[in-house]
Amino acid sequence: xxxMLIVRSCAMGIIATMSMAAMLLLPTEAAALVQTLHAPQLxxxxxxxxxxxxxxxxxxxxxxxxxxxxxxxxxxxxAASISLSPAFAATSVDLDTLLEEFESITTxxxxxxxxxxxxTTKATKISESDVKGKVDKAALTAAQQRVRALQPYxxxxxxxxxxxxxxxxxxxxxxxxxxxxxxxxxxAGTYPGTDPISLASKDAMIVEGNNVFKNAEALSAAAKKRSxxxxxxAYAKLALSYDRFLKAGDLxxxxxxxxxxxxxxxxxxxxxxxxxxxxxxxxPSPAQI
Numbered sequence: 034x035x036x037m038l039i040v041r042s043c044a045m046g047i048i049a050t051m052s053m054a055a056m057l058l059l060p061t062e063a064a065a066l067v068q069t070l071h072a073p074q075l076x077x078x079x080x081x082x083x084x085x086x087x088x089x090x091x092x093x094x095x096x097x098x099x100x101x102x103x104x105x106x107x108x109x110x111x112a113a114s115i116s117l118s119p120a121f122a123a124t125s126v127d128l129d130t131l132l133e134e135f136e137s138i139t140t141x142x143x144x145x146x147x148x149x150x151x152x153t154t155k156a157t158k159i160s161e162s163d164v165k166g167k168v169d170k171a172a173l174t175a176a177q178q179r180v181r182a183l184q185p186y187x188x189x190x191x192x193x194x195x196x197x198x199x200x201x202x203x204x205x206x207x208x209x210x211x212x213x214x215x216x217x218x219x220x221a222g223t224y225p226g227t228d229p230i231s232l233a234s235k236d237a238m239i240v241e242g243n244n245v246f247k248n249a250e251a252l253s254a255a256a257k258k259r260s261x262x263x264x265x266x267a268y269a270k271l272a273l274s275y276d277r278f279l280k281a282g283d284l285x286x287x288x289x290x291x292x293x294x295x296x297x298x299x300x301x302x303x304x305x306x307x308x309x310x311x312x313x314x315x316x317p318s319p320a321q322i
Contacts (some may be wrong), residue, residue: 085151159217159242164235168222176218181284183209187272194256194264202256202264206249216242218276238281244274 168176188206220238224231246273255263279285 112177159213159220159239160247163217164239166219167225168218172218173222176215176222177282177284179212179215180219180279183275187275190252191268191272194261194268197261199256199259203253204254206253209245209249213246216245219282232265234281238278241274241278241281245271245278246298248274253295 058200186205186208190202193199193205199242220235220242223238226232248267252264252267252271255267
């Protein structure tokens with residue numbers, strides 16, 4: 034990305050220099066040529082230049098040989114500047130600004146690369162064999178954080194869809210696809226038991242997890258068609274499935290339990306000091322001394 038931005042900056046500098054040179058060489062003909070290139074139907078007609086004089090693009094009005102050289106050079110410079118500008122502007126993809134807006138730049142970058150900005154990556158289904166085995170507490174905590182961290186990317190996709198911007202929607206969905214292992218770890222670690230309630234809860238999480246990826250695929254297809262109504266409907270289903278998965282995994286957190294109040298009792302009195310083993314001898318009086 035940095036190399037692309039450097040090349041683009043150099044190219045834009047060259048384009049600006051070429052345009053200035055063209056205008057200095059022959060301002061009237063250059064201005065007329067620019068208008069002619071942007072509106073080919075005006076070629077051969079009278080075009081009013083910025084100086085207010087009439088400029089007719091015909092060989093009979095160009096004068097002697099030096100003037101022809103100047104005109105040809107100005108034409109070449111203007112044509113090059115006009116033809117190169119859109120090409121370099123189209124290749125600029127400012128991902129740095131995009132990546133800085135999220136909590137985990139690494140996660141977003143991986144998702145954008147995996148989706149390839151084209152939506153070619155597909156998410157496979159989560160099966161029961163994927164959620165077997167023991168999960169330690171550290172891995173479960175990490176998976177919970179990764180799944181919770183998908184919310185900002187879902188919000189950003191919603192913003193893009195509402196504004197009919199489609200460039201990075203596939204990249205946001207790629208972030209979801211890249212977190213499939215976190216979904217699996219979360220399902221396996223949240224309900225590790227074999228009792229009927231744990232097995233039913235695990236099956237519910239598998240269904241909702243698969244719905245997340247299925248609806249993400251539907252949103253990807255709608256975004257490819259640039260259909261705003263279909264994209265909004267697919268987004269609503271994706272957001273609902275993601276919300277249900279969070280609830281099934283108890284990722285919204287629990288209300289803090291109130292501390293148990295104990296009755297206040299008076300502290301036990303300190304034990305009395307032990308009695309001396311021998312009686313103290315009184316001090317002698319001054320008369321005795």
